[in-house]
Amino acid sequence: MAAQRCDLGTPLPLPRVLLASSFTLQNPSCAVDIESAPTSLKKQNTPNTTLPKINRRYSPSSALGGGNDGGPDSVPRHHGKSQSHVAFENTSTSIAASQMRNHLNKLSDTVSDEQEKKLFETEMDNFFGLFRRYLNDKAKGSTLDWDRIAPPAEGQVVDYNDLANSESVSFLNKLAVLKLNGGLGTSMGCVGPKSVIEVRDGMSFLDLSVRQIEYLNRTYKVNVPFVLMNSFNTDSDTENIIKKYEGHSIDIMTFNQSRYPRVLKDSLLPVPKSFDSSITDWYPPGHGDVFESLYNSGILDKLIARGVEIVFLSNVDNLGAVVDLRILQHMVETKSEYIMELTDKTKADVKGGTIIDYDGSVRLLEIAQVPKEHVNEFKSIKKFKYFNTNNIWLNLEAVKRVVMNNELEMEIIPNNKSIPADKKGESDVSIVQLETAVGAAIRHFKNAHGVNVPRRRFLPVKTCSDLLLVKSDLYSLKHGQLQIDPTRFGPAPLIKLGTDFKKVSDFQKHIPSIPKILELDHLTITGAVNLGRGVTFKGTVIIVATEGSTIDIPPGSILENVVVQGSLRLLEH
Template sequence: MSENGLTAARHKMRDAGIAEQAIDVFSHYYRALDNGATCLIPEDSIEPLTRIDSIEDVEIDEAGAREALSRTVLIKLNGGLGTSMGMDRTKSLLPVREGKSFLDLLVDQVMAARRIYDVTLPLIFMNSFRTRRDTLAALAAHPGIGVDGLPLDFLQNREPKLRADDLTPVTWAADPDLEWCPPGHGDIYTALTASGVLDALLESGYKYAMTSNSDNLGAAPSARVAGWFAASGAPYAPELCRRTPADVKGGHLAVRKSDGRIILRETAQTPADEMHFFTDQYRHPFFHTNNLWFDLEVLRDTLAERRGILGLPLIKNAKTVDPADASSVPVIQLETAMGTAVEAFEGATAIEVPRSRFLPVKTTNDLLLLRSDVYEVDDAGLLQMVPERACTVNLDPRYYKKIRDFEARFPHGVPSVRQAKSLTVEGDWTFGADVVAIGDARVGEAGSPGEVASGTRL
């Protein structure tokens, strides 16, 4: 083992004020990496998970559902900056509907659920050291969202990036902040505990947590899912959606043959020569939404039994210390995914939910759709899809990938796509007002750069 590297990393984390529990978890994964741990899950080691209950079919007692929601906290993962879309600030503050950001709409959903079900329903964000200030400033515009005795957020831990050549903490004088990275959203369990938020929630009488990404407006508070989870008695359960050809890269659950545990397998955990199994929507018919439910008491007890280490599968992420400079020092980031905790809890289960609970925005294609007339926002802050199926959007990444370029090319708002099956844009086009896409609409490369005139029907 590279004891010098681990010792240096532990000292660096301690000097930065990182919680001792987080340092211990980092040390666990450092040793696993140094011992040659692999995160691969071969197909012959698992059985596909092909049958689960659907939330639309199970019977839920209304009073029980309200009671379960009254003991639930909503936790939103909010550590991302949207760098893949060219953003340099908190992604959840990006405007998505009528000037309202993800955060604004999340608050609307929570406040509506509180009114409808007469529950407190705390909303708590897991921020990173890069998103905390902006998020708390934005929440100040919603003074009624806080719950007495509970914080509005807790901070995701951070850890040193490691030099790929010798596993020592990298130094980068040009920007010391780049010497650090988040440990993946699997850190939520450690951060909840080390921050004291888990104890505060339990002391306040909360028993269940529902966790999801802040850019997924479909993952709204649900008394029905809360009631199902409480009645199931399960310690942990993710929401799954049925796969389509567009979802073949998403992680899926399976049953590990060696011990019968349900596990999560992601693309990075699949041997390269077995990707045809991974992408087979009939062999693995459900994908993981990253909407998770877990029992706070069981989490506390399990972490205590395991001395703070759940032992989630390691994800080894090879990058450069400056992500924008491919010639900078190669580094390794040690990460875990929160969904892999499904294997840490005996009796974990899963539930199938409608596609409406999975509306993430990872690209400007997704953003156009979310801003379009395909969706309407109801009184509960929920996005309701108007047509039977959403339009497939494909914007030329050369001109629309970055949010600044996207905004510049839709100065009057995005086109109407309610009547469209698909919208494909090739080349550099700026759209006028009231453009309507119908059927399989396409704007080709010829004539680019140019303008799509106001009122055009594609």
């Protein structure tokens, strides 16, 4: 039955809620720091079906539906507000929701192509569900009850070493590999998708992933599909780039994650005025969107139709996230619908999300959810030993079930940003992006648990400091996979490069030849520092070029447990 539309007319006003000069070598004295109301109508059995817009006969009184209903899996709330305060915020929430629904309807009316309009309406319905939950959470002042949070109970985390070691390859026919490919390389000073940054031996993240899957398919005579979830920021470039793999023995599939409208922080209205509004008016809503997007794109049903039961998902920049036959076998044999790979927390990982027991159910706890007075406890390695690597194993039939039944209510991460003003003299526009994380979905799946994996399965490249590590002699490359030198003792070294090394171009200028770091523990470099060829670092090395000065480390230098300060220029003659 066709959905009806009711125009509420003029929106109600939203209530305002009130070493030439010196070259010193010193022994360092210390180490370096460093079931609720649905938000959309239930999905049909086929993807790409138009979802009628939610509640076209929308009124402020209906806006509060779709919050947490206090069911057995709901998060307890603390309400430290008076009844009058709560009533006022409920009214504000109702009006904000109805105004947002009307503006989303108007946005849909600007889409001319019917097929495009169907997908857009589906996305806006999903966005509105997210927005309404956000308003409800704000009105209730919801927080987790810290006293009910405990470290994972027995069985909620399994040690990798306790998994069966037969590594049966028969399960590979049930597997697909999915990489999250929505990010740009801007944080490292690069243009285009981050996945095309060269990381090792002239190969990019994407090249390495393709080599891994190709080797897997060739070795075991299987056909594991390689799936990329792009964003509107990376889709066009990625589609052009993957053409070079057409001659390879690999089946590549792509789909786009949702495109949601940014929200004005003061009025809580969408920033874009039309479907074709500037790209800066929209945002990709985090990797928690993978479930809805995988379903809406039709890729989910395509994979299921070809016999795929499990998808291994990871960030494209995690070079340690390779297919593991032991984890795959464990998932099949335990009939788990969701497995999260965890690894031991170190002092460098204290802000990472961790797995917890919450009244007997397994949850993901992020630092943003922790009350201020408990942040130090959250960071404790003794109480919370693991952190989430974002290597996730998912059962596809289970994914289809939770999406079709609207079961997903992942915790919302409000991301506050600003958009530069159009004209000089005007202030920037404050906006909020509502995002979700794939790890937060763990509580919606049956027999979900964590596997504590070796650190080698977590090798992300987020900065040029990480880039130095993966390019070094500490690792060798085999079939697209980085393998640590067997003679290396202990964990990988801690590397911190200053702002002079933030962009890849600057990194390459200052460090044209990667130093040897097999015996390095800590490295800190700040200021204008240039490394010559054949440099070796051992132990703890700190190099600090003072402001206005430059330090050139001579070719062939061996620095072990030293601090280099001041200025040192090497002049060619």
